[in-house]
């Protein structure tokens with residue numbers, strides 16, 4: 001079977017600014033792919049080109065084997081795009097909104113009726129289907145927005161920051177809905193500022209920075225690029241500067257910096273086995289009273305690769 005999405009050397013320039021610089025990525029059928037990047041990295045520009053809303057300066061996009069440039073109708077019919085802004089009619093009910101969008105997609109009346117019922121169930125809004133969308137919570141509006149993008153049974157669903165600006169309870173409801181779609185075999189392209197969402201939803205992650213895809217892989221692959229160093233937070237009584245000097249001399253420790261009046265942060269390999277060595281090393285200058293070890297995670301990988309945190 002053809003991949004859900006193949007894009008090659010996608011490029012977009014705004015005046016002299018290269019917003020997207022030769023991005024290539026592939027999403028297999030049934031795969032959930034997360035696009036992570038700091039503000040202004042080029043995520044929305046990339047997604048707009050993939051969904052046919054913005055013409056690339058160079059590069060190609062194929063959706064389920066259909067070339068977006070040569071056969072836009074077929075390619076676009078296989079994409080469900082959920083923009084960041086809610087695009088709904090507040091005076092209409094959820095069901096009426098779905099009916100309106102379904103007609104836009106050209107779905108026949110009878111088929112649409114069944115499909116609306118399926119989609120309402122999928123996004124968990126069957127019980128509120130006949131209430132006005134203007135009376136929905138922010139999270140419910142987003143769910144019906146996602147539903148509208150699913151009516152024509154797309155191969156690939158593109159979600160642009162689907163949980164921005166919603167309360168934690170609604171966020172959870174959205175994520176549960178997305179989990180269900182992925183479990184049901186939907187191919188997904190998901191952008192978010194929230195690392196933990198991408199970790200939860202996506203099997204593979206692309207990190208985009210200054211218009212370029214700087215790294216791509218499973219969470220485990222990206223994290224392994226950091227090496228095997230753990231972050232160790234030590235709480236100590238005594239002379240912190242002297243303790244940091246002594247700890248820096250321990251084999252396996254690459255960094256030891258004070259982070260407060262009684263705490264140090266180390267980067268160390270195999271830190272669990274080194275704990276007795278740490279205690280011995282600071283003897284005479286300080287006493288270790290607390291230890292916290294954090295193994296490398298996606299947040300650390302992101303920081304390492306882009307030099308910024310996601311919320312910068």
Ligand SMILES: Nc1ncnc2c1ncn2[C@@H]1O[C@H](COP(=O)(O)OP(=O)(O)OP(=O)(O)O)[C@@H](O)[C@H]1O
Nearest residue numbers: 014015017019037038039040041042043044045046
């Ligand atoms: N229509 C436009 N005209 C000029 N510059 C633009 C236009 N759209 C985007 N840009 C610029 O291109 C770069 C990439 O923007 P884009 O919106 O794709 O980033 P992003 O990763 O989606 O960021 P955010 O997370 O803030 O939405 C930015 O520097 C932005 O200012």
